[in-house]
Amino acid sequence: KQQNMSIQVCAAAQSKPEIIRRTANFPPSIWGDRFMNYDSQDIITNARNQEEVEELKEVVRREVFTTSAGDFSHQLKLIDAIQRLGVAYHFESEIEEALERMHAAFHDHDFSDDGDLYNVALGFRLLRQHGYKISCDVFNKFKDENGSFKECLIVDVPGMLSLYEAGHLGIRGEEILDEALAFTTTHLDSAAKAHLSYEHAEQITQALERPLRKDLERVCAGRYMSIYQDEASHNEPLLKLAKLDLILFSLFSKMSSVRLLTYILKLHIQLMLLLIRWWKEVDFEKKLPFARDRIVELYFWVVGVYFEPQYVEARKFLTKVIALVSVMDDIYDAYATFEELEIFTAAIERLYAQIFYRTLLNVVDEIEEEIAKDGRSYRVYYAKESLKAVARAYFEEARWFNEGYTPTMEEYLPAAIVSTGYPMLSTVSLLGMGDIVNKGDI
Structure with missing residues (x-):
C-alpha cells in the first residue's frame, strides 16, 4: 500500500507541467561593498568650512x-x-x-x-x-x-x-x-x-x-x-x-565614467550608505535573485533630479521607490508567468502584502510618516495611485506578450507612457520637496 502511494505521488509530480520562465540573467552589481568600506571621516578630508x-x-x-x-x-x-x-x-x-x-x-x-x-x-x-x-x-x-x-x-x-x-x-x-x-x-x-x-x-x-x-x-x-x-x-x-x-580638487574630465560616478557618490555618501544598508536588509538579492541589483546607479539617477542639500529626504524617498519599481519591472518582464502576474497585479491593487509589496508598503508608510510632520501626508495618495497605474501598465504589456498580440499605436501609447515610470516618478519626486506644490494646486 505504501509502495502504491509512492507511485501515485511520483506520477502526480511527473504530470505537473513545468513552469517556463523568462530570465534576463542580469549581471551582478559592479560595486560590491565598495561604498560600505568608506569611513565618513576619510571621505570628508577636504570638508568645506x-x-x-x-x-x-x-x-x-x-x-x-x-x-x-x-x-x-x-x-x-x-x-x-x-x-x-x-x-x-x-x-x-x-x-x-x-x-x-x-x-x-x-x-x-x-x-x-x-x-x-x-x-x-x-x-x-x-x-x-x-x-x-x-x-x-x-x-x-x-x-x-x-x-x-x-x-x-x-x-x-x-x-x-x-x-x-x-x-x-x-x-x-x-x-x-x-x-x-x-x-x-x-x-x-x-x-x-x-x-x-x-x-x-x-x-x-x-x-x-x-x-x-x-x-x-x-x-x-x-x-x-x-x-x-x-x-x-x-x-x-x-x-x-x-x-x-x-569637495573637489581634481579634474573630473580626466576620470573614467566609473571613477566619476564613484567620486560624485562620495559627496552623498551618508545617504548612500543608508540606502545600501536598507537594500541589504530587504535582501532581494536572495529573495528575488532574478531582479537587478542597481541601487547605486538608481541613486545616481536621482541625484540628476535634485542634488541640493535641502532635498536629502526627497532623494531618499525617490531612490527607494524607483528601486522597488525596478524590481517590479523585472517581475513583469523577466520572471513571472502570466497567471502569476494576474494574481500579483490584483494584489497590488488591493495593497496585498507579499515579499515585494510588503517592502513597498513599508516604504510608503515611512514616506507618509515623514511628510505628515509637515502636514503634507495628502500627497501619498497620489503616489499610491501612480504606483498602481504602473502595475496596470506593466500587466497590459505582459498580456499582449502572452497573447502574441501587437497593439496599435493608439492602444500602445497610453500604456507605454505610464510604464516608462516617468509620470509616477514625477509624482513621487514631489513628496519631499516642501512647499513647491500645495494642496490647492492639485
Whole structure:
C-alpha cells in the first residue's frame, strides 16, 4: 500500500507541467561593498568650512548681483558660470531677480538689439531655462539676406557654442532654432578638429557629447570646473566656492565614467550608505535573485533630479521607490508567468502584502510618516495611485506578450507612457520637496 502511494505521488509530480520562465540573467552589481568600506571621516578630508562658504557666498553675491547689476553682459556670464558650477541653489532669489530685469530688457529690445551672438544666445537660454517666454526671433538679426546664418559667425567659437546650447531649448515649430542647431553642430564639429586652444576644443567636445540641456548638473559642474579655472576672466571667489561646495580638487574630465560616478557618490555618501544598508536588509538579492541589483546607479539617477542639500529626504524617498519599481519591472518582464502576474497585479491593487509589496508598503508608510510632520501626508495618495497605474501598465504589456498580440499605436501609447515610470516618478519626486506644490494646486 505504501509502495502504491509512492507511485501515485511520483506520477502526480511527473504530470505537473513545468513552469517556463523568462530570465534576463542580469549581471551582478559592479560595486560590491565598495561604498560600505568608506569611513565618513576619510571621505570628508577636504570638508568645506561652513564659515568660509558663507563668507564666499557674500563675496559672490556682492560681485555678481550688486556690482555687476547694470552690466547685463557681465552678469549673464557670471550667472551662467554659477549655474554650470552647481552652486546656483545658494543664489536662487538673486538669480530670479536678475533674470526678471534681463527679461524686461529683452522684451524692450534694449539688450537683444545691441547684443552680440554670444550674449543674445546666452540670455535666451538662461531665460528659457527659468520659464520666461522669449521669442526666438531675437536670432533673425544673425541671418543674411538669403535667410541663412551668416558665415562670419563660424569663427566666433564662444558665440557658436552659446547658439548651439540655445538651440536645444527650442520647441516644436521654431524652425530658426532647428536651423541654429544644425548650423552650429556642423561647424563646431569641424572646429573641434582644427587647431584651437585647449579651452575651446575641450568646450566643443563636451558640448557636442553632452549639451547642457541633457547633462546632469552635478556631473557637469565637475567637468566645467576644469575649464572655468583656466579662463583668464574667471571669478576667483566663485571658483573657490564651487570647489568647496563639491569637495573637489581634481579634474573630473580626466576620470573614467566609473571613477566619476564613484567620486560624485562620495559627496552623498551618508545617504548612500543608508540606502545600501536598507537594500541589504530587504535582501532581494536572495529573495528575488532574478531582479537587478542597481541601487547605486538608481541613486545616481536621482541625484540628476535634485542634488541640493535641502532635498536629502526627497532623494531618499525617490531612490527607494524607483528601486522597488525596478524590481517590479523585472517581475513583469523577466520572471513571472502570466497567471502569476494576474494574481500579483490584483494584489497590488488591493495593497496585498507579499515579499515585494510588503517592502513597498513599508516604504510608503515611512514616506507618509515623514511628510505628515509637515502636514503634507495628502500627497501619498497620489503616489499610491501612480504606483498602481504602473502595475496596470506593466500587466497590459505582459498580456499582449502572452497573447502574441501587437497593439496599435493608439492602444500602445497610453500604456507605454505610464510604464516608462516617468509620470509616477514625477509624482513621487514631489513628496519631499516642501512647499513647491500645495494642496490647492492639485
